[in-house]
Amino acid sequence: MSNANINNITTSAVRAGINTDKHHGAVVAPIHLSSTYSLKGFNEKREFDYSRTGNPTRALFAQAIADLEQGSVGIVTSTGMSSVHLICQLLSVEDLVVIPHDCYGGSFRLFTHLAKRGLFKLIVVDQNDQNALAQALAQKPKLVLLESPSNPLLRLVDIEEVTKACHKVGALVAVDNTFLSPALQQPLTLGADIVFHSTTKYINGHSDVVGGVLVTKEQELGEELAWWANCIGITGSAFDSFLALRGLKTLPVRIKQHQKNAEQVAAFLKGHPAIDAVYYPGFEDHPGHDIAKKQQAGFGAMLSFDVKGGVEAVKKLFANLTLFTLAQSLGGVESLINHPPTMTHAGMEEAARLEAGITDSLVRISVGIEDIADILADLAHGLEQSQKA
Numbered sequence: 001m002s003n004a005n006i007n008n009i010t011t012s013a014v015r016a017g018i019n020t021d022k023h024h025g026a027v028v029a030p031i032h033l034s035s036t037y038s039l040k041g042f043n044e045k046r047e048f049d050y051s052r053t054g055n056p057t058r059a060l061f062a063q064a065i066a067d068l069e070q071g072s073v074g075i076v077t078s079t080g081m082s083s084v085h086l087i088c089q090l091l092s093v094e095d096l097v098v099i100p101h102d103c104y105g106g107s108f109r110l111f112t113h114l115a116k117r118g119l120f121k122l123i124v125v126d127q128n129d130q131n132a133l134a135q136a137l138a139q140k141p142k143l144v145l146l147e148s149p150s151n152p153l154l155r156l157v158d159i160e161e162v163t164k165a166c167h168k169v170g171a172l173v174a175v176d177n178t179f180l181s182p183a184l185q186q187p188l189t190l191g192a193d194i195v196f197h198s199t200t201k202y203i204n205g206h207s208d209v210v211g212g213v214l215v216t217k218e219q220e221l222g223e224e225l226a227w228w229a230n231c232i233g234i235t236g237s238a239f240d241s242f243l244a245l246r247g248l249k250t251l252p253v254r255i256k257q258h259q260k261n262a263e264q265v266a267a268f269l270k271g272h273p274a275i276d277a278v279y280y281p282g283f284e285d286h287p288g289h290d291i292a293k294k295q296q297a298g299f300g301a302m303l304s305f306d307v308k309g310g311v312e313a314v315k316k317l318f319a320n321l322t323l324f325t326l327a328q329s330l331g332g333v334e335s336l337i338n339h340p341p342t343m344t345h346a347g348m349e350e351a352a353r354l355e356a357g358i359t360d361s362l363v364r365i366s367v368g369i370e371d372i373a374d375i376l377a378d379l380a381h382g383l384e385q386s387q388k389a
């Protein structure tokens with residue numbers, strides 16, 4: 001585990017926004033809800049003039065994430081999807097985009113539907129298939145989207161290697177880092193041009209904000225995207241920024257506990273008689289294990305598994321869980337369970353979904369930070385019931 005220095009991250013996360021208030025010495029950064037800001041005089045602007053364009057609370061949160069990702073410009077957007085949409089502003093009709101076949105369902109839906117309307121050209125590819133990826137890159141894409149680990153099957157791509165190949169053909173690389181957060185992976189340090197997050201997940205971490213953030217390696221690209229974010233009006237609210245900045249402070253500490261629990265859950269599920277397969281990069285026999293060790297500071301706390309007995313067994317499992325909540329989303333302190341085919345990935349057409357390996361018996365869990373004994377007891381009970389006639 002080499003990439004991130006979790007201790008420095010812990011300090012930067014906790015210190016984000018602390019002691020920045022110049023007026024009253026507020027230790028915690030105040031929340032600025034004002035939509036507009038006065039001019040000092042005729043044509044004499046202050047740092048902020050209108051909150052769509054810039055807001056002090058949002059600016060602090062954006063800078064905090066930019067620092068953690070070691071990038072230049074951070075842009076806070078209203079949702080994770082609006083961060084993805086923001087990247088699309090860089091594209092023209094002649095441009096080609098390459099996306100992974102198993103990316104987040106919402107990203108898949110956005111790119112395929114915009115491409116259908118002719119806004120750009122699109123290739124959907126299995127990025128673990130070296131030939132398919134090389135063929136796609138030979139067509140000189142403008143943008144390549146990466147998501148590692150992928151949702152929901154936790155497939156890994158070597159960000160550094162793929163980025164090198166993309167840069168050779170002049171493509172920009174944007175990485176969805178939602179599943180790990182900057183506490184575990186920093187794609188810009190691996191060469192990527194853009195990293196983005198749904199802050200709804202680990203960064204805020206308390207399932208009470210929907211938001212997004214995007215960070216660029218280069219200042220110029222960041223300024224271009226910030227211009228577009230203001231132009232199309234997708235910047236995040238001051239209140240959400242305040243909450244997400246508060247959540248961020250405990251991100252590294254939460255992640256440690258999430259990971260510790262996930263490791264034990266994975267070990268419990270492996271070889272369990274009610275389970276066909278477990279997808280967890282921490283296993284030595286996981287195809288992405290070595291890549292994870294190289295580019296991540298930990299294996300994360302997301303995992304998925306195939307339940308024996310198909311969708312009927314999945315239904316019984318869900319009906320018999322009390323601690324795990326059946327819900328979309330992930331990365332909050334509470335444990336969540338999800339059925340990708342009918343929930344997060346319902347926006348994908350069935351053929352594409354099955355092609356990506358998302359079967360009807362697949363279940364994804366976001367391991368929370370509750371006591372591990374309670375988490376395991378709940379799963380043990382649910383799985384036992386799932387196999388009963």
Ligand SMILES: *Cc1c(COP(=O)(O)O)cnc(C)c1O
Nearest residue numbers: 079080081104151178198200211
């Ligand atoms: C949730 C999620 C998104 C979309 O973010 P929203 O905040 O829901 O708009 C994008 N990518 C990944 C991997 C996600 O989990």
